Amino acid sequence: MQQLIRGRVLDFFADPSDTDRSHRYHENGAVLIEDGRILAVGDHADLTREGLQEIDHRPHLIMPGFIDPHIHFPQLQVIASWGSQLLDWLNTYTFPAEAEFADPAHATHMAGRFLDQLTAHGTTTAVAFCSSHRTSAEALFSAAHARDMAMVAGKVMMDRNAIPAVHDTPQSSYDDSKKLIASWHGTGRQRYAITPRFAITSSPEQLEMAGALVREHPGCHLQTHLSENRDEIDYTLSLYPKARDYLDIYDHYGLLGPRTLLGHSIHLEPREIARMAETGSRAVFCPTSNLFLGSGLFDGDGLRAAGITSGIASDVGGGTSWSMLQTLNEGYKILQMRGQKLHPLAAFHWATRGNALALGMEAEIGTLAPGSAADMVVLDVHATPAMALRAERAETLSEELFILQIMGDDRAIAQTYVAGRAQKNGSKHTSG
Numbered sequence: 001m002q003q004l005i006r007g008r009v010l011d012f013f014a015d016p017s018d019t020d021r022s023h024r025y026h027e028n029g030a031v032l033i034e035d036g037r038i039l040a041v042g043d044h045a046d047l048t049r050e051g052l053q054e055i056d057h058r059p060h061l062i063m064p065g066f067i068d069p070h071i072h073f074p075q076l077q078v079i080a081s082w083g084s085q086l087l088d089w090l091n092t093y094t095f096p097a098e099a100e101f102a103d104p105a106h107a108t109h110m111a112g113r114f115l116d117q118l119t120a121h122g123t124t125t126a127v128a129f130c131s132s133h134r135t136s137a138e139a140l141f142s143a144a145h146a147r148d149m150a151m152v153a154g155k156v157m158m159d160r161n162a163i164p165a166v167h168d169t170p171q172s173s174y175d176d177s178k179k180l181i182a183s184w185h186g187t188g189r190q191r192y193a194i195t196p197r198f199a200i201t202s203s204p205e206q207l208e209m210a211g212a213l214v215r216e217h218p219g220c221h222l223q224t225h226l227s228e229n230r231d232e233i234d235y236t237l238s239l240y241p242k243a244r245d246y247l248d249i250y251d252h253y254g255l256l257g258p259r260t261l262l263g264h265s266i267h268l269e270p271r272e273i274a275r276m277a278e279t280g281s282r283a284v285f286c287p288t289s290n291l292f293l294g295s296g297l298f299d300g301d302g303l304r305a306a307g308i309t310s311g312i313a314s315d316v317g318g319g320t321s322w323s324m325l326q327t328l329n330e331g332y333k334i335l336q337m338r339g340q341k342l343h344p345l346a347a348f349h350w351a352t353r354g355n356a357l358a359l360g361m362e363a364e365i366g367t368l369a370p371g372s373a374a375d376m377v378v379l380d381v382h383a384t385p386a387m388a389l390r391a392e393r394a395e396t397l398s399e400e401l402f403i404l405q406i407m408g409d410d411r412a413i414a415q416t417y418v419a420g421r422a423q424k425n426g427s428k429h430t431s432g
């Protein structure tokens with residue numbers, strides 16, 4: 001059945017940092033969808049017709065759903081844990097919470113709640129670290145598949161330096177990853193990310209296995225963490241004394257390339273930046289997490305100038321908000337601390353098409369171009385009294401976007417569509 005989703009419509013076809021002609025905006029617009037896909041986007045008058053079901057979101061703004069390219073599924077109850085930086089935070093709060101995901105009933109229950117939070121915050125695709133237990137990834141993929149929601153996820157590989165309840169072995173991590181790839185990579189909208197947690201928790205033997213998985217499954221992503229925290233870097237280099245630098249460890253095992261997502265990438269040496277650019281590896285900026293854990297200030301312009309494509313992500317539960325709006329808010333402030341500017345058009349591009357580009361999935365998500373998935377978010381700039389008050393003085397689309405970016409959160413999400421299906425109750429249906 002075809003449906004017309006009506007409102008003010010905005011999406012991007014280029015990066016606003018590169019060009020003045022980056023976006024399509026229809027003030028009186030609509031998106032025509034069928035079977036989870038976008039058929040057409042344009043002015044409402046050109047797309048409406050007798051008998052077509054319409055859902056009217058005016059005066060709200062319809063955009064491609066947000067993409068969160070770095071989040072930890074088993075940390076949904078770790079968010080807002082007090083008082084420590086990365087390594088203590090992992091040991092004190094995170095590993096014990098992840099241990100609970102060995103229980104399939106717990107993992108299944110939490111998977112539904114995880115996806116509910118994502119869509120409540122306007123996020124329609126995430127790249128997720130699961131726990132080290134195969135069951136946790138099974139639970140997340142099953143739940144996402146049932147909703148026809150595009151998820152990129154992987155079982156964490158970690159065989160040392162944590163607690164026994166979350167340790168696997170090089171062989172079991174290889175075998176479990178293989179099984180998950182066979183079951184889920186390319187099943188509906190699900191994709192697999194080979195997921196060595198980081199060099200501290202993987203032995204050389206395990207990184208060797210991760211490299212074998214990358215060679216055997218070149219269509220999968222690879223996600224890990226890189227240079228988030230100074231103590232982490234020192235500890236890492238002590239564990240791999242032959243490595244030239246942190247990145248070199250991953251490089252040595254064949255883990256770099258355009259499908260590789262390197263969470264944080266903050267304290268990088270010039271050689272590492274050059275090598276990331278050369279291999280096409282992606283950086284992922286996690287602003288709320290970097291502030292919360294006191295990790296450091298991401299160099300957005302520096303990496304960009306070096307030719308590196310970056311994503312921007314929540315990193316829940318090190319991150320403090322599920323909202324990509326709040327993620328952009330904190331991202332703006334971190335870049336301010338570096339004397340860099342995040343324009344609202346560039347910010348909304350980043351959370352949609354920019355993150356899709358970082359994943360190499362821009363033909364499918366992050367855009368409203370005909371043929372792409374009908375994954376959409378509907379944004380309400382009047383969501384709170386304070387936002388409405390400020391919006392009285394907004395004269396341009398950019399100003400309105402900036403209010404959403406700085407003041408918005410899940411209250412600004414009027415609706416989220418996943419593969420054409422509304423995730424919240426309460427939209428106005430009419431028949432034209």
Ligand code: GUN
Nearest residue numbers: 072197198225289315318
């Ligand atoms: N480095 C290794 N594991 C993690 C994690 O779970 N969160 C963050 N922020 N950094 C990590």
Ligand code: ZN
Nearest residue numbers: 070225263315
């Ligand atoms: Zn992370």
